[in-house]
Amino acid sequence: MEAFSRRWTALAVAVGVLLIGMPAQAKTEIHFWHAMTGQLGTSLEAQAKQFNESQGEYEVKPLRKGNYAQTLTAAIAAYRQKNPPHIVQVFEVGTQTMLMSGAVYPVYDLMKHYEIPVKWNDFIKPVVGYYTKDGKLYSMPYNSSTPIFYYNKDAFKKAGLAPDKPPKTWKDVEAYAKKILAAGAAKCGFSTGWPSWTMVENMHATHDQPFASKNNGFGGVEGVELLVNRAFGQKHIGQLAAWQKDNVYSYGGRGGAADPKFVNGDCAMYVQSSALIGGFTRGVKFDWGTGELPHWGAPYRKATSIIGGATLWVLKGKPEAEYRGVARFLEFLAKPEQQMWWHVNTGYLAISNTAVRNLEQGYHFVRNPKQYTAFAQLTGLPPTPPAAMAGKKAAPAKAERVATANSSGLRLGNFVQIRDVIESEMENIFAGKKSAKQGLDDAVAKSNALLKDFAATYKQ
Amino acid sequence: MEGRFPGRILPYALLFPSIAVIAVFLLVPAVEALRLSFFEVSPFTGRGTFVGLANFRELVRSDIYRGSLSVTLLFAVGVVALGLAGSLAVAVLASLRLPGFGVYRTVLLWPYALSPAVAGTIWALLFDPSTGPVTVLLRAVTGLSPNWMMNGTYALAVTVVAATWKMLGFNIVFFLAGLQAVPQELREAAQVDGAGAVRVFWRITFPILSPVTFFLFVMNSLYAFFEVFGLIDVMTQGGPGGATEILVYRLYQDAFIAARWGIASAQSILLFVMVGALTLLQFRLAGRRVVYA
Numbered sequence: 001m002e003a004f005s006r007r008w009t010a011l012a013v014a015v016g017v018l019l020i021g022m023p024a025q026a027k028t029e030i031h032f033w034h035a036m037t038g039q040l041g042t043s044l045e046a047q048a049k050q051f052n053e054s055q056g057e058y059e060v061k062p063l064r065k066g067n068y069a070q071t072l073t074a075a076i077a078a079y080r081q082k083n084p085p086h087i088v089q090v091f092e093v094g095t096q097t098m099l100m101s102g103a104v105y106p107v108y109d110l111m112k113h114y115e116i117p118v119k120w121n122d123f124i125k126p127v128v129g130y131y132t133k134d135g136k137l138y139s140m141p142y143n144s145s146t147p148i149f150y151y152n153k154d155a156f157k158k159a160g161l162a163p164d165k166p167p168k169t170w171k172d173v174e175a176y177a178k179k180i181l182a183a184g185a186a187k188c189g190f191s192t193g194w195p196s197w198t199m200v201e202n203m204h205a206t207h208d209q210p211f212a213s214k215n216n217g218f219g220g221v222e223g224v225e226l227l228v229n230r231a232f233g234q235k236h237i238g239q240l241a242a243w244q245k246d247n248v249y250s251y252g253g254r255g256g257a258a259d260p261k262f263v264n265g266d267c268a269m270y271v272q273s274s275a276l277i278g279g280f281t282r283g284v285k286f287d288w289g290t291g292e293l294p295h296w297g298a299p300y301r302k303a304t305s306i307i308g309g310a311t312l313w314v315l316k317g318k319p320e321a322e323y324r325g326v327a328r329f330l331e332f333l334a335k336p337e338q339q340m341w342w343h344v345n346t347g348y349l350a351i352s353n354t355a356v357r358n359l360e361q362g363y364h365f366v367r368n369p370k371q372y373t374a375f376a377q378l379t380g381l382p383p384t385p386p387a388a389m390a391g392k393k394a395a396p397a398k399a400e401r402v403a404t405a406n407s408s409g410l411r412l413g414n415f416v417q418i419r420d421v422i423e424s425e426m427e428n429i430f431a432g433k434k435s436a437k438q439g440l441d442d443a444v445a446k447s448n449a450l451l452k453d454f455a456a457t458y459k460q
Numbered sequence: 461m462e463g464r465f466p467g468r469i470l471p472y473a474l475l476f477p478s479i480a481v482i483a484v485f486l487l488v489p490a491v492e493a494l495r496l497s498f499f500e501v502s503p504f505t506g507r508g509t510f511v512g513l514a515n516f517r518e519l520v521r522s523d524i525y526r527g528s529l530s531v532t533l534l535f536a537v538g539v540v541a542l543g544l545a546g547s548l549a550v551a552v553l554a555s556l557r558l559p560g561f562g563v564y565r566t567v568l569l570w571p572y573a574l575s576p577a578v579a580g581t582i583w584a585l586l587f588d589p590s591t592g593p594v595t596v597l598l599r600a601v602t603g604l605s606p607n608w609m610m611n612g613t614y615a616l617a618v619t620v621v622a623a624t625w626k627m628l629g630f631n632i633v634f635f636l637a638g639l640q641a642v643p644q645e646l647r648e649a650a651q652v653d654g655a656g657a658v659r660v661f662w663r664i665t666f667p668i669l670s671p672v673t674f675f676l677f678v679m680n681s682l683y684a685f686f687e688v689f690g691l692i693d694v695m696t697q698g699g700p701g702g703a704t705e706i707l708v709y710r711l712y713q714d715a716f717i718a719a720r721w722g723i724a725s726a727q728s729i730l731l732f733v734m735v736g737a738l739t740l741l742q743f744r745l746a747g748r749r750v751v752y753a
Contacts, residue, residue: 069717076719080506097719101504251610254699260590417718421524427701431611446524453518453720456511457500 031085058325093415130409139311145275155268158185166291188250190269217411229440238436274374278347413454496725503719515726536684538620547631572629576690583622612703638672
């Protein structure tokens with residue numbers, strides 16, 4: 001009797017498994033390799049789930065493959081073994097590598113092939129421009145951010161500074177830092193995250209200075225050279241090194257290594273990605289605000305900043321039929337409501353103008369003015385959000401920043417290594433081992449060798 | 461002693477698994493690395509253009525690579541010198557029949573059992589520039605608060621100490637075994653002749669230990685060159701300013717971060733040649749002074 005029931009149970013389980021398995025088999029799987037962790041990873045998975053539930057044909061399967069570099073390496077290996085994922089998330093510094101790879105199905109072509117209309121013109125220019133070649137968008141912008149200025153309002157108050165007025169110029173930053181230090185409101189004036197991105201790449205962009213020759217690399221691979229050792233680069237990095245001596249500036253390492261300096265109140269000001277607003281909202285105990293990146297003023301023009309983050313690349317080598325699903329998923333991600341959802345949940349930028357306008361009309365920016373800083377800085381609009389007015393159209397705000405060729409992005413081969421070289425030399429300069437000129441000269445020489453090497457690899 | 465295998469095939473059949481594993485995981489990749497080192501490889505297609513010795517020429521001329529080489533030599537000298545001296549001292553203490561010496565001997569072996577990632581995390585936490593116990597203690601006692609991870613010299617020193625500590629257990633076990641092989645009579649005879657403890661150690665114990673010391677010398681050199689990747693990756697990622705970027709870490713960066721397979725393969729070949737030459741040199745020079753009692 002017992003054996004009999006056991007046999008029946010087994011049979012029931014087998015049938016059940018078959019039933020559960022069947023609909024999944026009917027769906028076409030779309031593999032999506034990414035590098036998001038924590039809250040960001042959860043949001044990404046939620047988005048894939050929403051897409052899967054919105055239709056019955058395709059099943060997007062997100063898979064985390066490590067950090068950005070590891071994800072890219074894994075995708076390259078998989079592509080060579082002829083089993084790549086459909087979609088891979090690649091950070092902005094890998095753009096040139098992907099463009100030159102010959103392994104990519106350009107997003108623009110994909111959408112055109114499946115006759116899915118996407119209003120590319122509606123996307124924010126500095127974001128789309130970074131990933132466009134010959135007028136075609138090659139990858140789908142996904143998580144984009146730009147560096148902004150964070151400051152501790154409590155420390156400002158303690159030092160007798162207006163808590164609603166972040167410094168606008170680097171001279172202000174210096175003066176504020178000295179007041180803050182004198183008042184004992186913090187141990188250091190300011191620190192920085194992602195040193196090359198915030199202090200070299202974006203400082204050149206926002207001051208309308210070229211970072212590299214050939215139009216920052218957009219003009220071709222052959223003969224591109226770095227230009228960060230010119231007068232502007234020397235001035236800015238040299239000033240940071242000088243400030244480092246009296247604690248106006250405190251270098252805190254690469255990536256997000258310096259985050260604790262701001263979070264635990266050691267440094268009163270901080271330059272870091274706008275994507276940290278969410279994390280700081282949860283993790284910071286004091287009152288804080290955001291502002292645009294400080295500027296050196298005349299004779300430099302005030303230009304828009306450049307982005308960071310990652311985009312989704314579609315890889316070649318999958319069965320033709322499956323690409324329709326990829327196109328459908330990208331279409332889903334491009335929808336304004338998805339853009340808005342992604343922005344609100346992660347702090348990354350919503351990248352279509354429609355989404356930004358909708359957020360504005362929903363008073364999102366009035367309630368979350370910190371979230372507006374990055375949009376203003378990227379588009380050149382004034383930093384305060386225009387209050388949404390029902391029915392009435394606000395007078396178009398006058399642009400405060402210009403968009404120039406120098407502020408449209410960077411396109412360099414071996415960029416990961418170049419960033420490493422730049423940050424190494426910044427560390428040598430800040431440690432007093434080299435002068436700003438010497439360090440930047442060395443960074444340029446080493447980077448140029450890497451650029452030459454990249455050009456040689458893709459010459460063939 | 462005439463137990464021979466029946467037939468000629470069986471011995472080869474028995475050897476086959478080991479040879480197959482070595483071939484698949486060592487020989488084939490090594491040959492492939494040698495081949496790739498003469499190519500400039502496009503990461504996605506794997507197709508390469510033959511560039512002859514250009515990769516090697518570029519490495520020899522590269523400031524980054526030469527910097528990495530000198531860091532590696534400093535690192536290796538530090539790890540070997542500190543490791544051998546430290547572990548010999550500890551082993552001599554542990555060989556004394558103090559109460560509870562069995563416990564000490566067991567505990568001393570622990571660091572060796574830790575994975576490099578765990579060891580690296582422990583040391584990174586100890587020397588954390590703002591919250592690390594070492595930093596806090598130093599600040600309380602001396603008022604100084606050095607930023608270990610921003611100063612190249614400190615960072616290199618801390619990683620050397622961490623790498624040495626990780627290998628300490630291994631070294632101590634061999635030294636302890638060696639010390640037990642020193643005949644008691646010899647020492648007693650020397651003592652009767654009026655030699656002090658220091659003299660006994662240098663004249664009797666140390667020469668008898670020389671085969672063990674030489675073995676550990678070679679092992680520690682290999683360890684410093686090849687096996688500290690995990691530790692560096694967790695503690696400093698080669699920074700600050702490349703101050704702890706040893707050759708293996710540089711190689712990893714070029715191969716797995718930048719996907720520059722050609723130049724990374726050339727580095728692996730250079731590294732292989734350098735360590736091979738170093739080991740030969742060690743056998744030639746130091747090997748002669750070893751007393752195999």
